[in-house]
Amino acid sequence: MRIGLVTEGGYPYVGGDAGLWCERLVRGLGQHEFDLYAFSRDRRQEQAGRVPLPPQVGRVRTAPLWTAGDDGVTHGRRARRRFAECYGELTSVLATMGGGSRDRGETPGRDRSGDEADRFGSALYGLAELARDEGGLAGALRSETAVRALERACRAPGASRTVREARVPDLLAAAGHLGRALTPLTVDWYEDDGLGAADLCHAAAGGAAALAGLLARHFTGVPLLVTEYGAHLRTHYLTTDAGRTAPAVRALLAAFHGGVAAEAYRRAALVTHGNAHTRRWQERCGADRAKLRTVHPGMDAxxxxxxxxxxxxxxxxxxxxxxxxxxxxxxxxxxxxxxxxxxxxxxxxxxxxxxxxxxxxxxxxxxxxxxxxxxxxxxxxxxxxxxxxxxxxxxxxxxxxxxxxxxxxxxxxxxxxxxxxxxxxxxxxxxxxxxxxxxxxxxxxxxxxxxxxxxxxxxxxxxxxxxxxxxxxxxxxxxxxxxxxxxxxxxxFTVEQNVAAFHDMYLEIVARSPDRHAVPGGTDDPLPFATPAEAHLPGSWTGLPGRAADPPETGATAPRPTPVTTLEVPG
Structure with a gap:
């Protein structure tokens, strides 16, 4: 099985968040293949280097969250119109939900109507599709069009009282924060040579990692597993400097992170947590109890x-x-x-x-x-x-x-x-x-x-x-x-129980998610795995109908089977 492991500020960077847990997970599941997709949080983390990786790790692709960068993409009139519509819809939802906990006694992301959740998801995926079609979105997210769309959303009749108080500096700050938070939309990880080649996407955190998993699911249908050892939305609340961040900016960002959390919990096949405290946060943000699993952090005894x-x-x-x-x-x-x-x-x-x-x-x-x-x-x-x-x-x-x-x-x-x-x-x-x-x-x-x-x-x-x-x-x-x-x-609380729990969930999710990859010369029927387990058995495993296959001689190549579907096994 090939696992696309997505991290934010963690593995494989030295000293990253949850780095030890991810390291033990990857090394403990040597029977699987892992591709790592990592977001870095700052320049210092990138300069610190990476930990040595085990042989079951294939590719490693990284992207920075601390700088928007310049993709050099110039959008035409039609693309600019699409961006204005999608970004305007996204900010309209955020302005409506922003300050929910203050205006209505709610947490952003909790108890939002199905229409609001659909609008948030539609706008989010619309921006991602635009980024894929045009080759980038960084410039548009920093443009005057984005700031004006945000201003219109905050001044609209349905906006919450908190965001209506936003001033021009607040709008500029909020647009900058949203541009960085939307960085996962601009990376090129979601094609068949990236997360699209995985049997399962495992987001090792909420936030950017979960957003990348959502996009992989949206574009290629890869099933998603979300793991949070600390609720990302709670972390956002605790780390936001209330003394330096205007209330309107805090409200808009909380609404965004709450929306991403709710969408991730809704679309993920399973959602795990390390303790009941995190589970309560997940439930408060709309997670279905039937999808929740408790997996305590594994520690080396x-x-x-x-x-x-x-x-x-x-x-x-x-x-x-x-x-x-x-x-x-x-x-x-x-x-x-x-x-x-x-x-x-x-x-x-x-x-x-x-x-x-x-x-x-x-x-x-x-x-x-x-x-x-x-x-x-x-x-x-x-x-x-x-x-x-x-x-x-x-x-x-x-x-x-x-x-x-x-x-x-x-x-x-x-x-x-x-x-x-x-x-x-x-x-x-x-x-x-x-x-x-x-x-x-x-x-x-x-x-x-x-x-x-x-x-x-x-x-x-x-x-x-x-x-x-x-x-x-x-x-x-x-x-x-x-x-x-x-x-x-x-x-x-041992490493062994942690690894075994995730191994079981991997099998459970993939068993319920037929493979999406085309098999050369095969039928259109989906298969449960990209590479069937039989392909890894030594010797000849099929023969002519009605007779057993002879064992191959030493140094000889086993006779090729003659099933209806021909499988090309790498290696």
């Missing part, structure tokens, strides 16, 4: 096997926090909670191990160090020596914390204190290690823990302290919870 099989290595008095230093991790609440723990259990210690520093992490780390010094002044007497603070700040890779596995091994209880969290990969690693955990109830924490750890409200130091004390004082309970957590993690 190998590095944690030895620790998981040796729970007795933990220090019974040590709490461990490990992760990226960022205000969202709420280390301040953790320090206040540990102050209460240390008051009742003076032998208790807290290791804070950094795996990296976020954008605001350096200043936040300094604040946390100062707070720890204030909460735990040096003691002249007691269980610790003078100058021995019960809280330590460390970095992964140092002699004190050489590996993540060794950090988890040192703790009796692993603590997560975040106020914002997506899929808690650190908790899964702790579960692989067979450690009991105390976590705040954010993101997918409860879904991941599943009753194998203690969960408390976020920003509640007292509850966090009580949970930590309960486990520190009950070693038998820690062992039971750790063993249950390890069993759950090995069952649900």
């Amino acid at each position: 190998t590095a944690f096997t030895e620790v998981g099989e040796s729970p007795e290595t933990a220090d019974p008095d040590t709490l461990v926090w490990i992760g990226r230093i960022d205000p969202a991790k709420d280390l301040v609440s953790l320090l206040h909670a540990f102050a209460q723990v240390h008051t009742q259990e003076p032998r208790a210690r807290l290791r804070i191990v950094s795996t990296g520093i976020g954008s605001d992490g350096a200043a936040y780390l300094g604040h946390c160090r100062a707070l720890a010094a204030q909460l735990f002044p040096d003691e002249a007497e007691g269980p610790h020596t003078v100058g021995d603070n019960p809280v330590s700040f460390e970095e992964i890779g140092t002699p004190e914390a050489p590996t993540r596995a060794e950090v988890y091994a040192s703790g009796a209880v692993i603590v997560l204190s975040s106020v914002v969290e997506g899929f808690p990969a650190g908790l899964v690693e702790a579960m692989f290690c067979g450690r009991a955990t105390v976590s705040t109830n954010v993101g997918a924490v409860v879904e991941v823990i599943g009753g194998t750890g203690l969960v408390v409200p976020p920003r509640n130091p007292r509850a966090l302290a009580e949970a930590c004390l309960a486990l520190l004082r009950d070693p038998e309970r820690r062992v039971r919870l750790g063993a249950a957590a390890r069993a759950r993690a090995l069952e649900l």
Whole structure:
């Protein structure tokens, strides 16, 4: 089977989003062929290079999202008229839906009528067909025609109150953002030498990747699988700078991304997510529950096997926090909670191990160090020596914390204190290690823990302290919870289960989607695969009617079959 894998800002670029997941997926499905279609997000990502690719990857085609470029295409009068009609229709829908959450209590993309969804899709595919027919669309998307069409849509009677307030700078900014968001319409990936040659298109994210998958489905009928480990529309909301972006621009862009999400969910054969939180976003944007599948992110448990099989290595008095230093991790609440723990259990210690520093992490780390010094002044007497603070700040890779596995091994209880969290990969690693955990109830924490750890409200130091004390004082309970957590993690969150789940979905989708490729000399009946499985069997697999075929001699060529349909097998 040939898979067209479409990514945005991820694989095969070094350090890209979901790059590790895609890498494991491609390497784990060596029986399939993969073609990669990647959008890059900025020049720095392209300059960083790409990761080494396995042999099952055929072609790699890339396109930038960070620059519109100049395709050098000049449209004639008829093409300009088509562009004005399609772009005008698209912006009219966006202006109607823009600000929906403010004007009508709705999310852009949710509960839109069938007519609005059809109008959005028709305008989108109309622009894509124009780009294919004319050889490009970049110039038109940056033209005065586009800005004027957007202005008319925002001033029309049906426009939402938010977008009617757009001024000229807002219109120019919105047109520029829409031009970049429509970049997938201008790439040449949708012919028979591109995604049209695939048996299935797998969009590894929403947004641009899903839009490219929609166009491949529209032009060549390739079935589409959409995977979101974080809802793209939610990411758009969180990353849009409200202080620098006018409300009208935010409303129009939210309506566009909501429209793309709704169209992708409507047209995809299956839509996957990594947790219930993302699934709720998908449902809110119109995804059919019958199409939704939960596939947890696959993580490699190998590095944690030895620790998981040796729970007795933990220090019974040590709490461990490990992760990226960022205000969202709420280390301040953790320090206040540990102050209460240390008051009742003076032998208790807290290791804070950094795996990296976020954008605001350096200043936040300094604040946390100062707070720890204030909460735990040096003691002249007691269980610790003078100058021995019960809280330590460390970095992964140092002699004190050489590996993540060794950090988890040192703790009796692993603590997560975040106020914002997506899929808690650190908790899964702790579960692989067979450690009991105390976590705040954010993101997918409860879904991941599943009753194998203690969960408390976020920003509640007292509850966090009580949970930590309960486990520190009950070693038998820690062992039971750790063993249950390890069993759950090995069952649900390994690379193997992730790869197997996608393999099954690939077969399910393709089995329901007959092949669209013409077979030389064949009939017009569709086939389930472009290259039948029998073609890969060694030796002679057919003979004359009524008699078995003789096995070929060594070095000889097996006799060609004589079926009604002749198959030309590459290689």
